[in-house]
Amino acid sequence: MRFASISIAAVVAIAGAVGGVFAHGGATGIVGDRMNGMMDMAQSVKTLSQSFAGGAFDPAVVRQAARVIEGHAGETMLQLFPEGSLDSPSVATPEIWTNWTEFSRLAIRLRQLAAELVAAADRDGSPPVPAPVVSGPEAPGDMWASLDERALLGLKPQPRVSTRATEAPAEIGPSPQALFAEITDACASCHAAFREAN
Template sequence: MKLSVFFLSGALVVSGVAAAVAHGGATGIVKERMDAMGAMGKVMKSLSAMMRGETEYDASAVRNGAEILQSHSGEALTKQFPEGSIEVPSEAKPEIWSNWEEFSSISGQLELFATALGEAADNGLSKPAAGGTMMGQGTMMGDPSHMQDPELLAQMPVQGLFNMTAQTCSACHTKFRIEKK
């Protein structure tokens, strides 16, 4: 699990850098959503360093970052994608609109996990257990019904919620974002 955080974190950092370069010429709603995605990318990069132990853990920074993620997710995110807004330099795939239900669901998942991440900030980082796994991560992951309960999610270690948030971002990018060449 720890190794997947490193790879996913690296992918998010590369995505953030690529997004910053790609914003040239964007206007209107496309620029607004690219700016929102850039803000979320910066948060994920900052929190990723904290989760990997490269920077000191700061519960306040986790709460603030989670608030930024939450403010750009759920309905706030879906509103950034009016039908057909894929003019260059947009990185949105047309599949967003042909599979709107899944896109909306992922946006809602992101909001749920970002909210729980902020609420769990005071939980701090868990210590690796014997065998290198993070304590507390496996307990809820096996039962999907817990994945929708914000109160139970907020009891998880911060790394688990960060990983779930990052995986949600990655799933959306894989399905609905044009890959840079």
């Protein structure tokens, strides 16, 4: 299953990155700020991985973890990478600034995916849309409604969809699990391109 294989591999890689961050204790200033943000996001990825591992998940847990990622990604992340900020123990590479467009794209995409995951968790936790109610002459209480032209001619009335049914839902976006797989892909791509190898 694509979700399981990508997510597990990415979570292992991200967890390794967190281990590297803990090994680089003592970071201060902007380097310390961004390393702390990366640790928060990595912990949230781990929480999401555990949440989705069993199939069913708690939408509140998913929302909270996704909001942490959303809060650290995008412009917030970009502001923590002023050009040339490679003071030890930073594990950022100079490619961040030589390919700022791609780095920015990944940071902003990560924020968008996290926001979508918040919405998907909300959607997943909402009550399901009831199925349309099909009625006909056999449906009690619908006798008069079923007396259409065909019934008056002695023909079997056409079943109809009740106007009481809710409108067909708008197209539903990606599942929370699919969004999580995209989040881990974005993290792994960013680390591969812009982080020193362990």
